[in-house]
Amino acid sequence: MVLESKVAFITGGASGLGAGIAKKFIQEGARVIICDVDAETGTKTAQQIEGNIHFYKMDISDEEQVKKTVESVVNEFSKIDILINNAGITNDKLLLRMTKQDWESVIAINLTGTFLVTKAIMRDMIKQRYGRIVNIASVVGLIGNPGQANYAASKAGIIGFTKSCAKELAGRNITVNAIAPGFIETKMTEVLSDEVKQYYLKLIPMGKFGLPEDVANLVLFLASDQSSYITGQVICLDGGMVM
Ligand code: NAD
Numbered sequence: 056m057v058l059e060s061k062v063a064f065i066t067g068g069a070s071g072l073g074a075g076i077a078k079k080f081i082q083e084g085a086r087v088i089i090c091d092v093d094a095e096t097g098t099k100t101a102q103q104i105e106g107n108i109h110f111y112k113m114d115i116s117d118e119e120q121v122k123k124t125v126e127s128v129v130n131e132f133s134k135i136d137i138l139i140n141n142a143g144i145t146n147d148k149l150l151l152r153m154t155k156q157d158w159e160s161v162i163a164i165n166l167t168g169t170f171l172v173t174k175a176i177m178r179d180m181i182k183q184r185y186g187r188i189v190n191i192a193s194v195v196g197l198i199g200n201p202g203q204a205n206y207a208a209s210k211a212g213i214i215g216f217t218k219s220c221a222k223e224l225a226g227r228n229i230t231v232n233a234i235a236p237g238f239i240e241t242k243m244t245e246v247l248s249d250e251v252k253q254y255y256l257k258l259i260p261m262g263k264f265g266l267p268e269d270v271a272n273l274v275l276f277l278a279s280d281q282s283s284y285i286t287g288q289v290i291c292l293d294g295g296m297v298m
Pocket residue numbers: 066067068069070071072073090091092093113114115116141142143144164168191192193194235236237238239240241242243244
């Protein structure tokens with residue numbers, strides 16, 4: 056079990072990729088804290104996964120909530136070794152129709168939220184001279200996508216943020232990496248029409264969509280001591296879509 060005695064904090068852990076990562080971490084011996092704005096699903100997910108997993112209701116874009124939650128988690132579990140910045144939303148519209156509110160809602164959660172949670176947790180990681188941070192970006196942050204200017208900007212921002220954090224924290228034995236998933240089967244992608252799904256499928260050399268478990272396997276590696284000399288990287292997990 057590669058995460059024995061580790062405490063992991065996963066944002067957006069109620070569903071999709073976050074829940075898949077939580078399940079994998081529990082199997083590998085970690086104590087897991089999942090936080091999410093969706094308390095009902097978060098509580099159910101924690102019950103279903105079973106084991107040393109705890110749900111906290113938290114909106115990553117609310118600085119006060121983030122500070123209070125991190126404080127109570129550190130009081131309760133005495134440390135946080137691993138942070139997975141996974142919570143994220145989409146609010147797709149072509150640029151001509153995109154309002155300032157559409158833009159800001161996505162940046163506030165995906166980018167500013169990632170900043171707020173990282174800032175709240177890194178102080179303790181610095182003190183203990185150990186940390187693993189994995190940020191969930193997207194291939195869209197690398198190549199762009201029509202209708203997703205706000206989302207693409209937030210994910211490209213996460214990539215720049217990842218590299219800056221990696222440089223600032225490398226000397227403290229804290230690694231910071233990003234994963235750029237392509238098309239993974241979750242709640243976020245199931246709302247897309249069959250036509251859009253077929254369009255993406257044609258762009259994927261492996262000819263199939265990814266599963267939350269594929270993402271969880273890579274997150275596990277980057278969160279473990281097996282990746283201790285890797286920092287500041289962005290790894291695409293996309294069936295060959297971007298190469
Ligand atoms: P999802 O919608 O299933 O899960 C996202 C979770 O984040 C939800 O449980 C939601 O309630 C939570 N959340 C939303 N806003 C929040 C907030 N302000 N504070 C706390 N929690 C919040 O989607 P998913 O596909 O599992 O996405 C997870 C991450 O992976 C996102 O950052 C997404 O952008 C990224 N991603 C997904 C795909 C994909 O194909 N599914 C591809 C690339 C990147």
